[in-house]
Amino acid sequence: MIERYSRPEMAAIWSQATKYRIWFEIEAHGCDALADLGVIPTEAAKTIWDKGGAAEFDVARIDEIEREVKHDVIAFLTHLAEFIGDDARFVHQGFTSSDILDTTLSVQLARATDLLLVGMDRVLAALKTRAEEHKHTITIGRSHGIHAEPTTMGVKLARFYAEFARGRARLVTAREEIAVCAISGAIGTFANIDPTVEAHVAEKMGLAIEPVSSQVIPRDRHAAYFAALGVIASSIENIAVEVRHLQRTEVLEAEEYFSKGQKGSSAMPHKRNPILTENLTGLARLVRMAVIPAMENVALWHERDISHSSVERGIAPDTTIHLDFALHRLAGMIEKLMIYPDKMKANMDRLGGLHNSQRVLLALTQAGEQRESAYRLVQRNAMKVWEMFRADGTAGDGTFRDLLHQDADVTALLSSAQIDAMFNDDYHLKHVDTIFERVFS
Amino acid sequence: MIERYSRPEMAAIWSQATKYRIWFEIEAHGCDALADLGVIPTEAAKTIWDKGGAAEFDVARIDEIEREVKHDVIAFLTHLAEFIGDDARFVHQGFTSSDILDTTLSVQLARATDLLLVGMDRVLAALKTRAEEHKHTITIGRSHGIHAEPTTMGVKLARFYAEFARGRARLVTAREEIAVCAISGAIGTFANIDPTVEAHVAEKMGLAIEPVSSQVIPRDRHAAYFAALGVIASSIENIAVEVRHLQRTEVLEAEEYFSKGQKGSSAMPHKRNPILTENLTGLARLVRMAVIPAMENVALWHERDISHSSVERGIAPDTTIHLDFALHRLAGMIEKLMIYPDKMKANMDRLGGLHNSQRVLLALTQAGEQRESAYRLVQRNAMKVWEMFRADGTAGDGTFRDLLHQDADVTALLSSAQIDAMFNDDYHLKHVDTIFERVFS
Amino acid sequence: MIERYSRPEMAAIWSQATKYRIWFEIEAHGCDALADLGVIPTEAAKTIWDKGGAAEFDVARIDEIEREVKHDVIAFLTHLAEFIGDDARFVHQGFTSSDILDTTLSVQLARATDLLLVGMDRVLAALKTRAEEHKHTITIGRSHGIHAEPTTMGVKLARFYAEFARGRARLVTAREEIAVCAISGAIGTFANIDPTVEAHVAEKMGLAIEPVSSQVIPRDRHAAYFAALGVIASSIENIAVEVRHLQRTEVLEAEEYFSKGQKGSSAMPHKRNPILTENLTGLARLVRMAVIPAMENVALWHERDISHSSVERGIAPDTTIHLDFALHRLAGMIEKLMIYPDKMKANMDRLGGLHNSQRVLLALTQAGEQRESAYRLVQRNAMKVWEMFRADGTAGDGTFRDLLHQDADVTALLSSAQIDAMFNDDYHLKHVDTIFERVFS
């Protein structure tokens, strides 16, 4: 986990203290269920809650014990006994370590996902607000980095909104994948622990029951979970790359907020860099790198081996922490993004109306020209505009239209009025409402 | 695509012929919608179906044209005009190439997924049949590759069934992710094409409408799709690794079917190797390797770039073809897997009853011993058995029980009858019904 | 393998025909060595060469046999016997299938690498030629996509040259990794085959000897090989991304060659898209995706399992074929890249000299100002220029200089002549020779 890409709320979920607290709760709820079954004394279950519930577990002390016994759960239980006394022997009856470890991981991942959903919602809210704000802000759509036809900044943002709405749905599904409880004993057979214990703990910890475990919860669940996070990270990268493009000097249609006193470069005082979105691009890679190891974790040997454990000690906290941070950084970036509609319009217009080339092509075809020759007609005029633009950085307003007027093969097919009528940008935006309705309603 | 890991049904979905047929259908349905809107003559739409519907497109001819125009859709349209004649100019009106390409990919992926679901169902059926057959076949559960406690072969298979049932659900979701249609024109604004065309084509091709496209269908959908396939591949590996373990010489509790005339090795005639499951292990890696590139495809530049295309030309056919093949190979392997219950029992019993160590531990604790000292008591006897087993390859029936009878510290806590009662394997299997009910009902 | 991203020379290396030819050569050279050892008759070895050397192996026939015996090498040997007759029984004496398969893979990968080196050399030559051509073509250097300080197009290309020179060295090393021969018998012990056979075959096939094999050549070699290819692919992406940026409409400092008759878009006749470099970006992902599976192949079970095989059937041909294609596409793209020096200069100058902000900062510091306040002085003037540029798309020539002249805090430290002297672009290019010397000599 990289400290600087961490928010305290999420980091807290993965602290040692939280982990031991969840361990305790699982054990203690388990004792309640065992007491109900008559396996252990009801008094003992009560004592465990009384003494353990208030306990501040000593992480350093547990570490010390673990160094000796080389087993983390045993170390914890030993420490717990220091609080609870004699009744400690009733704790963990028929449990196996993985019952605790895996169920705890489920609790932590579920809680982490709840925080991630908060982050997603903040991103969605920001995207929606800015999309509505710029619903009609015209901007050139670009395919292959080349000007194509107009769209609006709102449509761009609506597109990201729809993508994050899908991401949110995937995250909800992913949460269901991993929010499961297994208290099934040594090899998952409930030989030494009744299934009702599992049911009780599951309910208390807010989890579903794992239908069949084998000491461990099956790792296809976690693979699916981290894959969902990887897709969301890729969507973050998608927005980040868009903003980085919009901010590049020659485009400059948007800029990340740049605060007073901020420095873009230690060497070059004129710089204003899109560092947030570049950072998000990198964070996306960090989140995504967990996907393959999580999939490699699925094929454990027989009923389980522990190769997944070290992987998850890394990726479970790191990936959720970095994604959580990234979502809030992304949301903040969107909320404060400076968008320059005039620059968008100016950039578009520097190509002299070329973005209407398809309309002209269609009009010529409708006027009876074969597609192929119509294409050639449009292309030969378009390329002249292109050359002007390349030479001077701007092709001048109306240039493409003027050239069409001067092309006898074109005017043989289209009247002057027809040509002029095609240079009307509203034409491109007539379905913006349709799109917004699809996305936001 | 690796020929030998390909089934014809799936390969056919990805043939050039199929692709062009789908292209035609999308264009022709589009013409119907355009005719309804009055954009093109109704007669033209009819002619297109009449002449194109029966056409056998010439793949080589299209390739030839493409080499000249360097654009695949234009090459196809040129070829199509050779069939349709003059009315060809009404085809593709207001469409952009990606409308065709992306919607076609959706159709192909959806059809591929339908085949994958057939494969999944075959795997599920095989797992269920064999699970029920071996519901009570006792076998040792192994954690870390080390004997732990008994379970049944049926429980193992039920576990895989549950995993594949989850995989199937993920596949259904994945299909929904990618079964979408976009006919939204150059930059996704419907400037030159009415949204009703999209709606009509979508319905005819069995797809949902993409709410907001940008010339392309957003690639987070495909990333999620290939991620789902990667998780399923990992589950295939999971079963494969289990079988490979069961077949290894020292275990030999199961063997892949070995046909008459089959040769395990060109050099060593005695060999019977688990080549199907080793092959499946490799195929899983091949399927999984599509996941990261699919995620890298998400962040296209602005409204789209075409970097995703070459990636998908590889991974879309290859991954679905290999996974399809793997599912059927897996199903066949399971269906014919030779399972040796006697060997399972024999292997388990060679450890002299050690698999009851936890029961003894619990009994000692319940008899009032502290967990720590109870553990030591059991461990010191268990390790003696372990030494015997290691020295002789078998510890002898009842050895662990006998040692317990001879340990005064044990007999001080447990009666002779109590000790004997703990060496009853049914104890471990008492919840097999519970598990089966959870999984199969 | 994707047909359209394949060159015939490379595809030929991976054809079935080539494979069987190499199999034959290894077997026949082996027979020579066995004859020298007196294990088989010299006449037999001669017959094998005579009859097999001229044979046209029938791929379909071998496939047919394989379907029966389910073993590819045995199928080949059976077919070979159809040519050679009785002496066929002397072939493969003491060999194991993997001796043939792994050594053949080494030969194929080595030959493939030789072709890749040709491709690398073409890229290097193209980069060098264009670098020298544009050694002094001034262009703005951009960090974070934002104008920074000037450099030259030649330096950019020299940087890529240096990167590809490193890639070439890695490829040479990678070739050494995999150009090894193992003819060591069933489990690598030479029990049934003398090490001199291996030495003879290795020499004849142009390979080094694998010091210790275990039926297979260790897969860390192949992992290192595919990793090297993955790095080269990433370098291809690096150039591709640069060109895509240079071509984007607002920058347009370079364009991929656009041939007569080419169409950028089926819908928009004005388009000229950087499709080659976008394609290369995708191909880079395809090559890179082999890296992780190749690493997952390393940990085979005991002396070997065959999980690596299906992976390599995919990645060995596909990755070398796609990389080979990508290198030649890249080289061709660079060779014909249209570079626009005037546009580079114009783009740079639109920021009104801002790229000298660091010089001014340093001058102020040298004039005795504390770094912090000097920074503020420069930044406040720079940001004014920035605002102008953003508003108008150009800040006007000399604007930054003029503002400095008007800033009393600046002129208190720097004379008018000192200020003017800092707006001289040659200053930035004074070490271009140094850099070229480092890279090209």
Place this chain on the structure above:
Amino acid sequence: MIERYSRPEMAAIWSQATKYRIWFEIEAHGCDALADLGVIPTEAAKTIWDKGGAAEFDVARIDEIEREVKHDVIAFLTHLAEFIGDDARFVHQGFTSSDILDTTLSVQLARATDLLLVGMDRVLAALKTRAEEHKHTITIGRSHGIHAEPTTMGVKLARFYAEFARGRARLVTAREEIAVCAISGAIGTFANIDPTVEAHVAEKMGLAIEPVSSQVIPRDRHAAYFAALGVIASSIENIAVEVRHLQRTEVLEAEEYFSKGQKGSSAMPHKRNPILTENLTGLARLVRMAVIPAMENVALWHERDISHSSVERGIAPDTTIHLDFALHRLAGMIEKLMIYPDKMKANMDRLGGLHNSQRVLLALTQAGEQRESAYRLVQRNAMKVWEMFRADGTAGDGTFRDLLHQDADVTALLSSAQIDAMFNDDYHLKHVDTIFERVFS
């Protein structure tokens, strides 16, 4: 970084304190070079060393400044000025932040690699010692997990030694890749800093000069570096998987050292699990997961963007720390691995001599039988032995030999003495010396 998989020596390289110390050294050496050039006063350079050399930088204070200026290097320089006073303005003259950051990363990676080489050497030494110890310890070689032919434990270990020797060579190369210094100023043009500064700093910091940088050191170097680590990690997994197999209950030919007081399972006191090698298997995945992000980092935008930075903040420390830990854990595991030669022999012999099937096949062929029919002859006897073994867990000593004696088709070709002579295990080990010589000399 996961605390428990971290050794203090390696963690120290990545501490904030170390980082700031290196930053200081680079700046101070730079000042020396600038003083030599007459750019700054010699006295100032001296003061900087005097006051900064002894300084204890306050990490918390630097963090505090960074929160304000949002730039780490500026924050450091501000803090440095608090020590050095007025002469601080001479620090960082003509440098850009990346000169410091990238060169520091090089120093840290180079130092980390030196530690990794120590780890590699410890692994190599352990492998060599144990290989020599078990040079003649016969054990069955297994392909596909199935008994094949005998080898020795020493050969196994020699094989791993050769693999790690290759890994060591790759690591040395990888170190060269990244041990480079770049002090080339804002965009790598040396506009504001003379190349001699770079040369001086490089020499003092023990680095080579980066021939052409662009504010950053090209990231193909780091990609190659992390790829090399990924291959080594895969080799670690290779050994780990071997040991896990050897320790599994049914094999039990080796065991990880199990200390007094250790507990294999909280629930089952009889357990002795190969937890070290399972852990290493997981750590291998963690190291490997850095490879793809490092490759994704190569294609930075133009002269640089900062997307690589967050990735490297994660993977640079984490990957080297985890690999370092893994190497020492591996070495320790090998050093103390308990190897059971008797068990190896016993396991092999349980198959009744089947491992000589190839010898018999070859003998029959040499006696004039066609390969195909010889194969059938051997196979029909071998499969009988196999059935016995499967039924009883052991086929009985000499069973295969006895069956051959009873097979009239065999005895028609081979004399009784010839048959007996083939059941001599020394035959398989005759080239062990050859292999050891190849590997260790």
